[in-house]
Amino acid sequence: MTTTLARPPQVAARPAARAPRGRATLFWIAKHAVAIALSVMFLGPLVFIALTALMDDHQALTSQLWPHTWNWGNFADIFEKAPLLTWIRNTLLYSVLATVFMLVSSIPVAYALAKFRFPGRKLAFLLVITTMMLPPQVVAVPIYLIWARFHLTGTLWPLILPMLLGDAFSIFLLRQFLVTIPREYSDAARVDGCGEFRTLIRVILPMARPAIAAVALFQFFYCWNDYYGPLLYAGTDLDNWTLSLGLAAFRSVHRVQWNLTMAATILAMAPVIVVFFFAQKVFIEGVKLTGVK
Amino acid sequence: MASTALGRRRHEVPSALRGGRRRANLRALLYLSPWLVGFSVFFLYPLLSTVYFSFQRYDLFTLEPVGLLNYRYFLRDEAAWTAIRNTLWLVVVMVPLRVLFGLGVAQLITKIKAGAGVFRTIFYLPSLVPLVAGTLGFVYLLNPGTGPVQAILGAVGIDSPDWFGDPAWSKWGLTMLGLWSVGDLMVIFMAALLDVPKQLYEAAALDGANAWRQFVHITLPVIRPVLMFATVTGVIQTLQYFTQAMVAARVASGATDSAGSVFVPGYPDQSTLTFPEWLFHQGFRDFAMGYACVLALVLFAVSMVFTLILLRQFRGFAEEEA
Numbered sequence A: 001m002t003t004t005l006a007r008p009p010q011v012a013a014r015p016a017a018r019a020p021r022g023r024a025t026l027f028w029i030a031k032h033a034v035a036i037a038l039s040v041m042f043l044g045p046l047v048f049i050a051l052t053a054l055m056d057d058h059q060a061l062t063s064q065l066w067p068h069t070w071n072w073g074n075f076a077d078i079f080e081k082a083p084l085l086t087w088i089r090n091t092l093l094y095s096v097l098a099t100v101f102m103l104v105s106s107i108p109v110a111y112a113l114a115k116f117r118f119p120g121r122k123l124a125f126l127l128v129i130t131t132m133m134l135p136p137q138v139v140a141v142p143i144y145l146i147w148a149r150f151h152l153t154g155t156l157w158p159l160i161l162p163m164l165l166g167d168a169f170s171i172f173l174l175r176q177f178l179v180t181i182p183r184e185y186s187d188a189a190r191v192d193g194c195g196e197f198r199t200l201i202r203v204i205l206p207m208a209r210p211a212i213a214a215v216a217l218f219q220f221f222y223c224w225n226d227y228y229g230p231l232l233y234a235g236t237d238l239d240n241w242t243l244s245l246g247l248a249a250f251r252s253v254h255r256v257q258w259n260l261t262m263a264a265t266i267l268a269m270a271p272v273i274v275v276f277f278f279a280q281k282v283f284i285e286g287v288k289l290t291g292v293k
Numbered sequence B: 001m002a003s004t005a006l007g008r009r010r011h012e013v014p015s016a017l018r019g020g021r022r023r024a025n026l027r028a029l030l031y032l033s034p035w036l037v038g039f040s041v042f043f044l045y046p047l048l049s050t051v052y053f054s055f056q057r058y059d060l061f062t063l064e065p066v067g068l069l070n071y072r073y074f075l076r077d078e079a080a081w082t083a084i085r086n087t088l089w090l091v092v093v094m095v096p097l098r099v100l101f102g103l104g105v106a107q108l109i110t111k112i113k114a115g116a117g118v119f120r121t122i123f124y125l126p127s128l129v130p131l132v133a134g135t136l137g138f139v140y141l142l143n144p145g146t147g148p149v150q151a152i153l154g155a156v157g158i159d160s161p162d163w164f165g166d167p168a169w170s171k172w173g174l175t176m177l178g179l180w181s182v183g184d185l186m187v188i189f190m191a192a193l194l195d196v197p198k199q200l201y202e203a204a205a206l207d208g209a210n211a212w213r214q215f216v217h218i219t220l221p222v223i224r225p226v227l228m229f230a231t232v233t234g235v236i237q238t239l240q241y242f243t244q245a246m247v248a249a250r251v252a253s254g255a256t257d258s259a260g261s262v263f264v265p266g267y268p269d270q271s272t273l274t275f276p277e278w279l280f281h282q283g284f285r286d287f288a289m290g291y292a293c294v295l296a297l298v299l300f301a302v303s304m305v306f307t308l309i310l311l312r313q314f315r316g317f318a319e320e321e322a
Helices: A002-053 A074-081 A084-115 A121-133 A136-149 A157-165 A168-178 A183-191 A196-207 A209-225 A228-233 A243-253 A258-278 A280-289 B002-012 B015-053 B069-075 B078-111 B116-128 B131-142 B148-155 B170-180 B183-195 B198-206 B211-239 B243-253 B275-284 B289-313
Strands: B056-058 B063-065
Touching: A002 A258, A002 B078, A002 B116, A002 B131, A002 B170, A074 A084, A074 A258, A084 A121, A084 A157, A084 A168, A084 A196, A084 A209, A084 A243, A084 B015, A121 A168, A121 B015, A121 B289, A136 A157, A136 A228, A136 B015, A136 B275, A136 B289, A157 A228, A157 B015, A168 A209, A168 A280, A183 A196, A196 A209, A209 A243, A209 A258, A209 A280, A228 A243, A228 B275, A243 A258, A243 B131, A243 B243, A258 A280, A258 B116, A258 B131, A280 B116, A280 B183, B015 B056, B015 B289, B056 B069, B056 B289, B069 B289, B078 B116, B078 B170, B078 B183, B078 B211, B078 B275, B116 B183, B131 B148, B131 B170, B131 B243, B170 B243, B183 B211, B198 B211, B211 B289, B275 B289
Parallel strands: none
Antiparallel strands: B056 B063
């Protein structure tokens, strides 16, 4: 009974299905063609920067695409033209210390906001979001004056030390993740006689590893890429500059040597791109946490 | 009934438990203390201080109360209004274009079967490129003399504009840069698109709705909150737009930092001067710190409006428990 009923539609469906399948193939080709075109647009600038970095300085002033000669020495030259090693060291110091300080101070705050019940917890979280959203320029003048009083302007410390007092964006992101961990886990730990702090360290932190990795990477690269902060605080002494600060001024120091400027640009991009290929999933999951559900 | 039960329970809380609650609150205070100190020292105090300084003339050495002078100056500071117009341009043109482009790219990837992962990686990558590096690259790339864009446009008979050297095109140059680094929006939109229940599409397909109608009547309504969220956060981020404009103007103008001369942002012809740039220049290059505080309060007021919209519209953002 069922087989006889099932058969006729199947036979009838065949010819009708053929036309859409042809169209589906066309769609398949069109979609992939667009995707490939977009890939060229997204990757093009990076490839072009890399090729220019390998040209000699005369060719870099033309719109030619392919280097006549491959000047790998450009990557060595940039270290002689500018105190790049000092800038890299300063940038690393800023990025590493800021990230470590941020983790130490922000994880407990995010945990309290996600799991503790106390009066004003909703208000506290709203204030975290507000400080995260407001432009840093709003409170820049008085903060600058605070650091000037401690004679720390002209150094990178005004960018590093505040990280000991929590970072709103990281608190927000960690809290969004910690909220999703079922309460049963911490309850079970408590039944086993774990104190609240031990519960955080032994039970919650291992579960929150993806989120912690994401905020650490975001913080590290925020500092690595930061231009506004060092521009405000690092002052005029080249020895205190970071890589982005030096990169932005690189061309004005060495006027028209675009090939060297692009080589320095590649140098600044490289760590980000390398880390991304190893930790792509961490980035993507972290970005998702910043959205609404 | 329920209320009396609750009421009785509250009375019956043993004193030991009430002590426990006090201890729990103290513990919360302890965990929150880094942020509480940070919030007071690096936000609350500076905010109040900004209000105070806005009524002063202050150049790091002398402090002199001047009443509303800074505010009156703001009203006729033409550069400030140019900066406001430029920032508004970016909000009105760049933010929607980024959202539309991000949505388009995300939609494309979710529809692709072969190589979706590779395409996602390629499309996301530029958003990680350091802002200074990306901006430098784009200034070089779009420069008609050195970049390939002239060659490509020339092939179809169009003369490429002098993107970062022409006041009419410089903001479009920055917009191109913004579209290139659309990856973070794309990831958020992809997550939203994949969350749309499949049954909705199946039901619509049975009713004979084509792909376009499915997109308009199912996809868009379901992901509308995410689009709104991306737009509002995009506006807030654009109010802080600083690095790309600063670096592009600096590199395109070929400015050198010789002793005694200070680089004035906005090249060419103030066309890329954004509001935060002007604030920075007034406060930390011209050391008109009192006046910079007036600009800071204007920026605070506008950002606060959009932050409140965000908090009101997206209660789920601050959800209690998932």
